[in-house]
Amino acid sequence: MFSTVLVANRGEIAVRVIRTLRELGVRSVAVFSDADADARHVREADTAVRIGPAPAAESYLSVERLLDAARRTGAEAVHPGYGFLAENAGFARACAEAGLVFIGPPAEAISLMGDKIRAKETVAAAGVPVVPGSSGSGLTDAQLASAAREIGMPVLLKPSAGGGGKGMRLVRDESLLADEIAAARREARASFGDDTLLVERWIDRPRHIEIQVLADGHGDVVHLGERECSLQRRHQKIIEEAPSVLLDEETRAAMGEAAVQAARSCGYVGAGTVEFIVPGNNPSSYYFMEMNTRLQVEHPVTELITGLDLVEWQLRVASGVRLPCSQADITLTGHAIEARVCAEDPARGFLPSGGTVLALHEPQGGGVRTDSGLSEGVPVGSTYDPMLSKVIAYGPDRPTALARLRAALADTVVLGVPTNAGFLRRLLAHPAVAAGELDTGLVEREADGLVPEGVPEEVYAAAALLRQAPAAPAGWVDPFSVPSGWRLGGTPAETFHHFRVPGHDPVRVGLRAGAEGTAALTFGHAGDREEAADACGPMPSPRGAGPARLVEASGRRVVVEVDGLTHTFGLAASPHGVWLGRDGDTWHVQDHDPVEASLGGAGRSGVDTLAAPMPGTVTVVKVAVGDEVAAGQSLLVVEAMKMEHVISAPHSGTVTELDVTAGATVAMDQILAVVAPKEEA
Structure with missing residues (x-):
């Protein structure tokens, strides 16, 4: 086993990895940007190194600064967590060239599976069914639009280089293809530095089921069962559970074997996840979507039903240890469900939120586990991903796990930063969720009814x-x-x-x-x-x-x-x-x-004024003072926590004020522009 490991990440996953390192007696090294100087992962690590200012490109995404931190602290290995450089083949190669062990798969496997187009071709050759879609890489906007029309609406636009729902766009109206392709490219470029897109057939009311795999460097590959990840909002998972109520033993075994074959097809080593899209009315017709070449956010539910510490086995496999068990030795016991607590405000359309954590209570014990990067007094900004923590519940059966998770969310207190914890608690009580009748569109359909209309x-x-x-x-x-x-x-x-x-x-x-x-x-x-x-x-x-x-x-x-x-x-x-x-x-x-409120905002209040709905950065400005605009026309784009929010004209009229430029940082409710109605312009 290694003596010192650098954790090239932040937040709850860094805290999670540090916990296992401590249990194994391995010295942990945390890295931090200026925005995270007082963060929990910094305090819990044995050693911490500043790697740059707040922007991720100058800190957590800087390969040179991460390798320098590893060299200065004597680290032998690097754990990338998830997000940032976790699926960056260049980082994995740079670690190897620097004499460091990258705790993840080989760079070749990351590169292959990180390109969704090549990944589909590779697993299809291994006999794994794939979703019908476009073929070839580097398609132009016109070629993507043509492929979409050939497949038939609705279609899903997906970045080839990334995952986590970033840049994904469901398009049902052919006339919106051009705008949606442009937006998907912007988000993909911002999130992954690569705006290559592919297009796939959209399956209505699908279920999202993924298989956890574990492979060593000696050719052994096993799967650890499935996770149901169908409860999503804007293509982002918010609730995950294991096992899925949809699968019988025969389908579970078949999907597990398909996941193992997908892992073998790319020479995989370490912990990874093979994701499938499954028609809810025909679970035996499953399709490969992608492979995540890293630890998943939702890995705790698999840990709870298998009794395995996946971070520990990432470390052991990376140090050359052979897997201790065969497929026949893997058993699934009980049921586990996870909820992602995010900095977002359901009352304001789930816009990203921020603030300082003024009071905090996170439940632990009694079948409940909270993985968190939060601590009191620490600010939550818009620079990084909005996920703050994960609340996970385990029980002998699904109803028990559901009840424990609802109670745990009710017991979760984060004051100072609006979160979605109450929304998640109500979602878990929804009759369809309780019955296990899930699909990836359920949350979007029911969201309005799960947000209280007023304040008690x-x-x-x-x-x-x-x-x-x-x-x-x-x-x-x-x-x-x-x-x-x-x-x-x-x-x-x-x-x-x-x-x-x-x-x-x-x-x-x-x-x-x-x-x-x-x-x-x-x-x-x-x-x-x-x-x-x-x-x-x-x-x-x-x-x-x-x-x-x-x-x-x-x-x-x-x-x-x-x-x-x-x-x-x-x-x-x-x-x-x-x-x-x-x-x-x-x-x-x-x-x-x-x-x-009335007099202080004279001339700049009411429906004419457009304010920032969240703290973030203005990425696009499409108008200038004096421009005539139509009602609903897109004027600006504000980005926060890797999410884009379009600011549109409230009515037809003239832009009389424009207080920001592209690249400007804005606070919540800051005035961006004023549009005078046509008759008053």
């Missing part, structure tokens, strides 16, 4: 009661100093608080002091323009709730009672409000000033 009133009640609560007293409190609305010899006054949760309309909460520490609550709309003249005037159509009472408030928790029901939230203070969390959902309840 008890959230605003908690914020208002906290706002009005006196500081923790150390003795007697002057009742005249407490902003409760209480008056000597008079009727208790009603105190108003204005709040806003991003993605939702502003709300006004009124509190009128009652008996025994309670307060009567009223809720109403707190619009900007409607209330600019009199911020504390009568509320339009107020609705009441109550009585309400602040039961407990500490640095991490607040308990309120509203109309006889008790509600408990995780709590963290922010400069302009509070963060509240419950059952995996979080709300940033911000102070809202109707007057300032």
Whole structure:
């Protein structure tokens, strides 16, 4: 076994690899960019080396800086994790030339399987069925469009050089081919440095099933069963489980053997995954999609049902050890399910989010495992992938694993950064998911129903009661100093608080002091323009709730009672409000000033203004000041966490302001442009 291994990655996978290195008594070396100087993987490694500024191209994607870090720390081997350079054949060769062991397959296998076009041709020659699609590499836009028309709509555009859903585009309308090909090329170039595309037939309501393989350098190859990865959003997996409820033993064995043959066809060594697309109504008709020549994000579910540590066996195989078991020795026991917790805001259309982790609780034990790169006080930006952690549950059967995972997600608290944890918990409770009736389009079809329409009133009640609560007293409190609305010899006054949760309309909460520490609550709309003249005037159509009472408030928790029901939230203070969390959902309840919101944005507010929906980088600017634009016309593209968001004209008119250029970094809600309506231009 190696004595020192450098982990050429960041976040939760770096923490995961470091954990196994520690268990094996191997010294770990972490690398970090300036953005990750205080990251968890840096603190948990035995040694850490700065490799450059925040941009990945100057740090985590810099082969020279990684090799220099390995040389300076005496590392004998490099574990690439996943993402970044994990499937970069050039990096694998550079490691070998530097006298380092690359903990992964040979560079030739990475190169072959990393080219989806050559990979399909190679496995097809080995007898593995493949998805019908275009043939040949380096196709022009016109050739891709021609191949798509020949295959017939709908089709799937895929980058030849990458995976993980980056750059993939489902096209159902032939008239959109040109725009979609251009967008797919941009994303592929940004993610993989290669914009080569292929086109494949789209199979409606397919299931995505992958087989984990493990191969040594002595010619032994086994498979470790399958993983069901059909629950996806925008071609990105969000829930994975093992085994799949779709496969019977005969189909499982056949797909496993096909995966083994695919691995043999490219001379594979190490842990890898062969991915198949499977018609849900005919599981025996499966097609090879691609091979991931690395450890997968979802590897923990395979570890839990096989009892194997895949990182450990990556290390052992790389050090020359032979696999200790044959295919007959591999058994699958129980059921495991994983959920990917990402920095994205379901209430704002799943846009990438960011912020500083103000409070954190991640469940462990009792059949639950959390693999995470998070720690309190660390900022989450838009520079890297949005995945923050993975929550995994194991049980003797699928219903038990599902129940444990739902409970674990409800127990997950990440305050300061909006996440999808609550959305994932609701998805797991969906009847189709509970029944195992899955397909890759299910999440997109059901997403709207899994995102709450509004903010629960008890959230605003908690914020208002906290706002009005006196500081923790150390003795007697002057009742005249407490902003409760209480008056000597008079009727208790009603105190108003204005709040806003991003993605939702502003709300006004009124509190009128009652008996025994309670307060009567009223809720109403707190619009900007409607209330600019009199911020504390009568509320339009107020609705009441109550009585309400602040039961407990500490640095991490607040308990309120509203109309006889008790509600408990995780709590963290922010400069302009509070963060509240419950059952995996979080709300940033911000102070809202109707007057300032109206007057401060004069001339730059309302539907004319286009603001950045997320922190990121402007990659494309298609217009200039004075240009006439049509409603829905694409004006700019903002990229964050390897995702593109198109900024379109809200109506026909003229661009009167344009405050950014291509390459500019923007903050969430920053003004990008103003489009004056045609009649006002």
